[in-house]
Amino acid sequence: MIKQIIFIITLLLTLGIFSYTIFNLIALFKLTKTFPIRNFGKRFLIMLKVALGQSKIFRKPVLGLMHALVFWGFCVISVGSIEMVIDGVSGSEKSLSFLGIIYKIILFSGDVFAAIVLVMITLFIGRRVFLKIKRFNGIEMTHKTHLDAYIALTMILLLMLSLLGMNTFYISSNNNIAEIKGFYPISNFLTTIIGNGEEDANLYQFFWWIHILLIFIFANILPYSKHFHVFLSVPNVFLSRLEPLGKLYNMDNVTKEVKIMMNPETAYAAGDPNAVPERFGVKDAEDVSWKNYFDALTCTQCGRCTSVCPANITGKKLSPRKLMMDLRARMREKGPELIKNGKSYADNKSLNKEYFSYEEIWACTTCNACAQECPVNINHPSLIVDMRRYLVMEEGEAPSGIKAAFSNVENNGAPWQFSSEDRLLWTKEISQ
């Protein structure tokens, strides 16, 4: 009974802190622009393939498999975690065991996966410590981001150790084998090495508590860490764009203006004249769509985007990963101030200057290698183009060569200075 009460208080505390975090995040999302989501059937299929099937992470086959094993392990193990919460609240033990054979399969694979995840995480930590992985470095990767990675990896390591400890002492503390619910191959083996002491029942309780408390702490650390992707990557894949990568979104507010320009008679019919014109493109964190911000929160800084970026490969400052990190950091800095002081708040800084600078914005070739590579379907180029849209349409800012291309298209219908009268010269030279 005391255990039950302590557990419920701990759970409520956990949920309370978590709700506070989510509540704050929703307030930040409210600052962002709308972005329509349709076609749920197709999204579901993409989620199955890319998220549950891990199809894009397999673009690097070996590491892909390692990550996939961790991910699938998490999926199975979380069923056991849900059971622990039910047990804790209701004061029962192994409350899902009525599921019979399914229960046995889940606990069996959970036990096996705990060992597999343990090995994988050890390898991941070893890789970070001993191998110099190029994509873990870059101007955006600081001591803090590396620490963030180590904290998450250590947490997962401890989660798996406590799970195996819990399973092992659950088995060894049960004298009657027939009473043991579920089947645990790895822990069964471990009992031959460590179990069978008088303290086993207490050790079982100890690891049970350690494991569930780690989960509660982990869940509340994640939203402030790059490892928020544990929660957000599956929904982010569900929300991914369905259009071909080459397509840019149409700016309907521009269409309205262009149509008025091309056909002035329609100007009178063009809606509310007092409406405040929306800012074109993205200057700062509040100009992005909620989906852009969702991308930024989902990004786990794996750097696959940056490792394939042609600009970055050739030594330019541009790094698509940095864009996601900058957006998240800028929102964290400016968002709460916007909520407190209203939409007109300004701090003389902006996403496109102090964070993701002109030098980075203009280096993108829109080749979409980053978007293709991202395991959670983040789309960086469309946001970069949105940032260019702001610079060009609101500030008239662009590299001189691009300004010349603009005026050439305006004056002679080609981005080069070349008269449209000469567009047929090539036909005079055809022979057959």
Add this chain to the structure above:
Amino acid sequence: MEYIEVPILSECFAKGKKPEYLFWVGCLGSIDDRAKKISRAFCQILSACEVDYAILGKEETCCGDPVRRAGNEMLYQMQALTIIEMLKMYEVKKIVTFCPHCFNTFKNEYPDLDAEFEVIHSTIFLENLVEQGKLKINPDIFNKNIITYHDACYLGRANNIYDTPRNLIDKLTGNRTEMNRCRSYALCCGAGGAQMFKEAEKGNKEIFIERIEEVLEIKADIIATACPYCMVMLSDGIKYKNEEEKISNYDIIELIAKSLL
């Protein structure tokens, strides 16, 4: 040299003819000396296959891709809406183009502005002609060459066209080879997103040099492209590396035009 007529849409229209296809030449195909050769080669194939087509000629203008990607949505939409109006006036139903940038913009972006055209990239168009038996390729012209294909971003990643260009090359040679970064992993030539029109940002290498070094690592003597932007960059790269003896850059269209039976 014998001249052939390239049909102009306005002239056809005046005579009451409505050609089945509009061949959208694109800015590079119209005005860049190297890319003009692709336009000529394509017309050669179209006449050889008796395709009913026309070009816009002096009425053609920029599709808006580079200015859009450089952030000038206003100018892009002005171009796009003007073009859509003109094509609707000429009752154009099918557009074929060899520029993946024009292709992508027409296919994926113009529909947002109420355009309803079927848009076909030259590689798909040629593959269809082969399948219909209209285009016959002599397999002996390039069969001794080792050809590699450089994926254009706006065909590959942007529109998932990876196999068609390769299938066409396979009809020319049995010696097609791949670079390390190919298909969806392919490295950009460095020209897209309006980079063509500006100086590159500070770095330690130009992107096209990085790509051409990768081309030179493999034993290919022809690098086939399907994008005039890639052609400008890669041909520059070959010149820069003084490797014109070792490797040449052709559009797939040119290779096929030289292999017409």
